[in-house]
Amino acid sequence: MKFLFASDSFKGTLSSRRTAELLTQAAGEIFPGCSCASIDIADGGEGTTEAVLSAVNGARVSLTVKGPLWEETSGFYGNLDGTRAVMEMAAASGLPLVPCNKRDPRKTTTYGTGQMIADALEKGFRDISIAIGGSATNDGGIGCMRALGVKFLDENGEELPGCGEDLINIRSIDVSGLDPRVKRCNFTVMCDVTNPLCGESGATYTFGKQKGGTPEILDELEKGMCNYRDILFRQFGINMDNVPGSGAAGGLGAALMVFLNGTLKSGIETVLDLVEFDRKLNGVSLVVTGEGATDWQSVFGKVMQGVGVHCKRQGIPAVAIVGSMGQGAEDIFDYGIDSMITTVNGIMPLDEALERAEELYLCAARRLFRMLKAGRAL
Numbered sequence: 301m302k303f304l305f306a307s308d309s310f311k312g313t314l315s316s317r318r319t320a321e322l323l324t325q326a327a328g329e330i331f332p333g334c335s336c337a338s339i340d341i342a343d344g345g346e347g348t349t350e351a352v353l354s355a356v357n358g359a360r361v362s363l364t365v366k367g368p369l370w371e372e373t374s375g376f377y378g379n380l381d382g383t384r385a386v387m388e389m390a391a392a393s394g395l396p397l398v399p400c401n402k403r404d405p406r407k408t409t410t411y412g413t414g415q416m417i418a419d420a421l422e423k424g425f426r427d428i429s430i431a432i433g434g435s436a437t438n439d440g441g442i443g444c445m446r447a448l449g450v451k452f453l454d455e456n457g458e459e460l461p462g463c464g465e466d467l468i469n470i471r472s473i474d475v476s477g478l479d480p481r482v483k484r485c486n487f488t489v490m491c492d493v494t495n496p497l498c499g500e501s502g503a504t505y506t507f508g509k510q511k512g513g514t515p516e517i518l519d520e521l522e523k524g525m526c527n528y529r530d531i532l533f534r535q536f537g538i539n540m541d542n543v544p545g546s547g548a549a550g551g552l553g554a555a556l557m558v559f560l561n562g563t564l565k566s567g568i569e570t571v572l573d574l575v576e577f578d579r580k581l582n583g584v585s586l587v588v589t590g591e592g593a594t595d596w597q598s599v600f601g602k603v604m605q606g607v608g609v610h611c612k613r614q615g616i617p618a619v620a621i622v623g624s625m626g627q628g629a630e631d632i633f634d635y636g637i638d639s640m641i642t643t644v645n646g647i648m649p650l651d652e653a654l655e656r657a658e659e660l661y662l663c664a665a666r667r668l669f670r671m672l673k674a675g676r677a678l
Contacts, residue, residue: 301331301334301335301585301586302334302335302336302337302583302584302585303323303327303334303335303336303337303584303585303586303587303588304336304337304338304339304580304581304584304586304587304588305319305320305323305324305336305337305338305339305587305588305589306338306339306341306577306587306588306589306603306607307319307320307323307341307588307589307590307591307603307620307621308341308342308343308589308590308591308592308602308603308604309342309347309591309592310590310591310592310623310657310661311592312592312654313592313623313654313657313658314657314658314661315340316340316341316342316347316351317338317340317354318658319590319621319661320336320338320339320340322658322661322662322665323336323338323588323621323665324336324338325662325665326662326665326666326668326669327665327669329666329669330666330669330670330672330673331669331673337580337584339355339575339577339580340352340354340355341355341571341572341575341603341607342567342571342603343492343567343568343571343601343602343603343606344431344433344490344491344492344566344567344568344570344571344601345431345433345434345567346388346390346433346434348386348388348431348490348567348571349376349377349378349386349387349388349391349431350378351571351575352378352380352386352571352574352575353378353380353386355574355575356380356381356574356575356576358378358379358380358381358386359378359379360376360377360378360379361376361377361378361379361385361419361420361423362374362375362376363375363376363415363416363419365392365411365412365413365415365416366392366409366411366412366415367392367393367397367398367412368393368394368395368397368398368408368409368412368436368437369398369402369407369408369409370409370411373392373397373412375391375392375412375415375416376391377391377416377419377420379423379425380574382424382425383424383425383426383427384425384427384428384429384574385420385425385427385428385429386428386429386430386431386574387413387416387417387420387428387429387430387431388430388431388433388434389410389413389416389430389431389432389433389434389435389444389549389552390431390433390434390435391416392410392412392413392415392416393408393409393410393411393412393413393435393436393437393443393444393549394434394435394436395434395435395436395510395511396434397436398436398512402512403436403511403512404512404513404517405436405437405438405439405464405504405508405511405512405513405517405521405550406438406463406464406465406513406517406520406521407463407464407465408436408437408438408439408463408464408511409437409439409443409461409462409463409464410435410437410439410441410442410443410444410462410549410550410552410555411443411444411446411447411462412443412447413430413443413444413447413552414443414444414445414446414447414448415447417430417444417447417448417560418447418448418479421479421481421482421485425485426481426484426485426486427485427486427488428485428486428487428488429487429488429489429490429570429574430487430488430489430490430556430562431490431567432489432490432491432548432549432552432553432556433490433491433492433548433549433567435507435511435549435550435552436511437464437511437549437550437552438464438503438504438507438508438511438513438521438525438550438551439462439463439464439466439467439550439551439552440464440467440497440503440524440525440528440550440551440552440554440555441549441550441551441552441553441554441555441556441559442460442462442466442467442470442528442555443461443462443463444462444552444555444556445462445478445555445559446459446460446461446462447462448478448479448482448559448560449477449478449479450473450474450475450477450478450559451473451474451477452466452470452473452474453470453471453472453473453474454469454470454471455469455471457472464521464524464550465520465521465524466524467521467524467525467527467528468520468523468524468527469524470524470527470528470531471531472531472535473531473532473535475559478559482559482560482561485560486563487556487560487561487562487563488562488563488565488570489545489548489553489556489557489562489563489564489565490565490566490567490570490571491545491548491549491553491564491565491566491567492566492567492568492600492601493545493547493548494544494545495507495544495545495546495547495548496540496541496542496543496544496546496547497525497528497529497540497541497543497546497547497551497554498522498525498526498529498540498541498547499541501547502522502525502541502547503525503546503547503548503549503550503551504518504521504522504525504550505518505522506547507547507550508521508550511550525551528551529541529554532554532558536558538557538558540554540557540558543557544564545564548564566601566606567601568601568602568603568605568606568607569606571606572606572607572610577607577610578610578614581610581611581614581616584616585616585617586616586617586618586619586672587607587611587616587617587618587619588618588619588620588621588665588668589603589604589607589608589618589619589620589637590604590620590621590622591603591604591620591622591623592622592623592624593622593623593624593626594620594622594624594625594626594629594632594640595625595626595627595628595629596626596627596628596629596631597628598628598629598631598632599628599631599632599634599635604620604622604632604635604637605632605635607636607637608632608635608636608637609635609636610636611636612635612636613636617638618636618637618638619637619638619639619640619641619668620632620637620639620640620641621640621641621642621643621661621664621665621668622640622641622642622643623642623643623644623653623657624642624644625640625642641664641667641668642664643657643660643661643663643664644660645660645663645664
């Protein structure tokens with residue numbers, strides 16, 4: 301038998317790689333001589349770069365960039381094969397980089413994300429995938445684009461720095477200085493939200509509060525975002541309120557589409573493509589996937605859904621080991637996951653379950669393979 305292990309991390313306890321190691325141990329105990337392979341995997345959120353690099357034996361590229369508050373910080377992205385790169389905007393412009401007492405989406409910028417893109421272009425990468433979850437910003441992506449040569453000008457023709465509070469002051473956009481290498485590059489934007497740029501479900505009102513925005517700050521920023529939207533429409537003929545995902549990452553989604561001709565794509569689908577998941581299914585008898593907590597959200601662009609759908613297309617059974625099952629967890633059965641078991645094997649406090657995560661996961665893996673062995677004997 302040949303098994304393939306492709307589980308998401310169990311946040312705070314088990315990495316994707318560690319789940320594969322435990323599954324390999326359990327499979328070897330129940331099916332001596334079986335073949336086991338694994339892929340580190342993520343859904344386009346935190347950990348995506350490292351997961352993809354591990355799966356393709358890529359290399360980490362480190363650099364110094366401007367953080368969300370313009371401070372010097374250590375950024376990184378992934379070199380897959382010399383022409384393809386993968387990066388997370390959160391590595392340069394993410395919320396965890398801003399102390400809680402300094403969070404204010406008027407002041408934060410995506411400039412550092414633009415520096416990462418510029419560095420990748422300079423190094424010769426021409427196929428760049430960017431995960432845009434976890435931002436600290438609400439600048440419409442103007443900081444990012446400024447780092448690539450776009451100028452956002454005020455009423456006096458002066459260039460604006462590229463923060464959220466600058467959106468209201470934009471009067472025109474000069475793209476003549478945009479890095480010409482952009483036109484020779486393919487940009488894939490990993491994004492699983494469909495929010496427009498403005499409005500009640502737009503970038504500011506949906507995500508701004510978690511970035512430190514008070515109601516008054518959010519109202520101020522929304523006026524600026526609407527101004528930005530109107531200028532984009534006037535100069536480029538695109539109404540970003542009609543483009544799903546343009547409001548992702550505080551409007552960075554809109555900037556990547558307008559200025560870099562980026563294509564929005566599901567995070568898990570992008571990751572599965574980058575790690576050549578379909579090719580690795582060849583000859584596989586069973587796929588084991590999973591995640592820490594499964595509920596109704598698991599069928600909206602998460603790892604288990606993506607893995608299950610791809611397995612179903614090729615007629616390969618897929619099962620899951622999960623930490624917990626919440627409301628709507630069984631919806632995942634409609635997406636190629638044939639069965640699911642939890643790691644928790646008795647009534648226990650959450651703290652205990654987390655502390656015993658490795659032990660409980662190994663026990664669950666053994667139960668899974670024993671059940672599979674029983675099934676084969678029917």
